[in-house]
Amino acid sequence: MKNLEQELKNYYRSKRLASHRITAIQVSMHETGRTRHRVSYLIPLAAVVLLTIGIGLWLHMSTDSSLTHQVVTEIRHNHLQHGALVAKSDQYAVVQAALSKLDFPIRPRRDELIQDFILIGGKYCTIQGYRAAQLKLSHRNSRIIHTLYVLPMTDDIKDIEPGVYETNGVQIELWTDQLLFYGLAHSQ
Numbered sequence: 001m002k003n004l005e006q007e008l009k010n011y012y013r014s015k016r017l018a019s020h021r022i023t024a025i026q027v028s029m030h031e032t033g034r035t036r037h038r039v040s041y042l043i044p045l046a047a048v049v050l051l052t053i054g055i056g057l058w059l060h061m062s063t064d065s066s067l068t069h070q071v072v073t074e075i076r077h078n079h080l081q082h083g084a085l086v087a088k089s090d091q092y093a094v095v096q097a098a099l100s101k102l103d104f105p106i107r108p109r110r111d112e113l114i115q116d117f118i119l120i121g122g123k124y125c126t127i128q129g130y131r132a133a134q135l136k137l138s139h140r141n142s143r144i145i146h147t148l149y150v151l152p153m154t155d156d157i158k159d160i161e162p163g164v165y166e167t168n169g170v171q172i173e174l175w176t177d178q179l180l181f182y183g184l185a186h187s188q
Helices: 002-014 020-080 092-098 113-116
Strands: 116-125 128-138 145-152 161-165 171-177 179-188
Touching: 020 116, 020 128, 020 145, 020 161, 092 116, 113 116, 113 128, 116 145
Parallel strands: none
Antiparallel strands: 116 128, 128 145, 145 179, 161 171, 171 179
């Protein structure tokens, strides 16, 4: 066995790589090391960037839906309270004049709201701390009472998701039209 080992050592001792092959291997190893060094920085950096983007998107989506949920809950609460109206009239101009602290038009821009509903009156309320008009409407055919909320668009309010929501027996539709935000609520 020792003889075999000695023979192998002698055989391979006489074998040598050509100098140009040794140089090529050394250059290749040096370049691979540099590439690995660059990649080793990029992997953690990419992970941090992806994690940051993911957390940002999650926070943005949870904030938006949370704000929408808060507004829907607030509108439901206001709709179910039957406080006194500041102005009782079926004329938007009369109610607008009575709600003189509002610096935006309360008359809805949707034609079907004007055609399908009779204005009963209105009062002030707040949505997310912003002063709003709370208008009491009666559907012309069904006589079901609806509450229309109108407030100016703000940076906070613009993040609310438009749509139809239902919460504890109250259906609420949220939408925007130009610079105003609307919410229409009715009990089911």
